[in-house]
Amino acid sequence: MDFFSVFAIALVILAFILLFSVVKIVPQGREFTVERFGKYTKTLNPGIHVLTPFVERVGRR
Secondary structure: OOHHHHHHHHHHHHHHHHHHHHEEEEOOOOOEEEEEOOEEEEEEOOEEEEOOOOOEEEOOO
16 A cells, blocks of 8 residues: 555545534434533534534533
């Protein structure tokens, strides 16, 4: 394998990890809080939500 193919595979793996960490699925009957840099910003209702990578995170489930 040359350098380009190893780099491409690593980039694809990193993209999948980032995608799965950004998309949040809230189950029915639950609510999640979202923190931006450690401060509460909003509440996620049941459904599929997309968060800003490296900035927002789920605080309480």
